[in-house]
Amino acid sequence: MTAPLVRSLSKPEVDAVAAHELAHVSQSSRGQWTALALAMALFGTPLNVTLLSLPDGLLAAILLLLVVLFTSLYSSRKHEFAADAYAAALTGDPRAMISSLARIARKNKTSLDMNVAVEWLSTHPSTRKRIRALAAASRLDPTEVESLCSTDDPGPSYELPPDESVATVFTPAWQTMNAGAYGWTALFGCSVAGLSLAWLLYKTTGAGTLQLLLGIALGSLLTKGFAAAVIARNFARMQHKLEAKLGVSGRLVGLAADSEPRLYGGRRFSDAGILWFGDGRLCYRSERTSINLNPADIVDLTRVAASPSNWFRLMPMVRFRRPESGDVEAFILHPVDWFPTQRHLFNSLQRWRASETSTQASSIAGFNRVEGQPFASVRVGVLIPALGISLGAALIAAIPLVLALHIGWWFLWYALAIAACAQIFMFLPSMLYRPPFVPRSVDA
16 A cells, blocks of 8 residues: 555545455465466476477477466456456445546556557456446446546545655755756856857858847847756656655646735745646645635636746736635746746636536645745846856857867857847846736725
């Protein structure tokens, strides 16, 4: 009983899986033992010598071995069907057995179907066949079976004690590391972009105003791409760890528990977790927060300028009503994908709110407003040291190239110009950012 299994499945589903495994203990395995005994008799005694001494004895031995192998595999697949039926009878809940099979396949990213040839060589039948056998035995409607196979919300699960050996994934230290990786990549990415594009211009078109402008544009995009690729790799690793720890799968997003754009220790979100739509509800799960929102409890969906360091600043904000108190609260979602996907996420939220309904009530745990600091525009003084590092690195690398390869000095100036403009491009959104005006209510 692994922690991801118990967290991923509902209580009835865990019971069904346990009953299935207990069935293997209680079932007789005469078919497998018979196959094993036959194999030992034929290939572990003088009988095999006699068989091999006959005409075409080797072919007969090989064929007999294949018969034993496929008989054993067939017997194993029959036992899986029997264990499923036993679990459904023992728990009295065939639906839980069906949904657990489909959910485990989905979590493991495996298909419900199996190639015929692969199935013949497998100890397990395809999940689709196992589900159909359970449904036929219980006389379940195909529509209900399809619903059981596609539901994402497992429902109440068994609570596990905290595992002290599993470290917290999203921490201030991780955020500092990620921000540092982004910053240093941006600093030296400018130098690399400047040198690379200046060299490309030297080898292809040469000097010129149009070429320089093209190099500046490409250098800015290339530097942004370098930095985005580094943090995308970090976020991908974190998503993998969170999904394994929480037992859920979906989309990694940052969450700011506030209705106004703020900074939290210099970062634009205070929490990170997995977001998905399950059973008609909007679900978010992190290491300390669990949110499952019914569409009926959504008060408003809008976008706010909550990302000052990006050119694409508008992030989705969700206003919701707490079911137990009726208080209206809000959170801002920050996609962490490599490409700008804020609009796509916002559209998905709008479609969900307009088209989905759910019979399950909203549930919220661990969601608390976090005090943040107001956004402040980056001053020019912060840009100067960054320019010094980027241009210094480009200068140190460019001078030996100019002297050794007898390239014109325009190569040096082009490299410095591209690096400088790329660095300014990285800082410019933060320098131009102005927090949105939020009207305050005035007491009479």
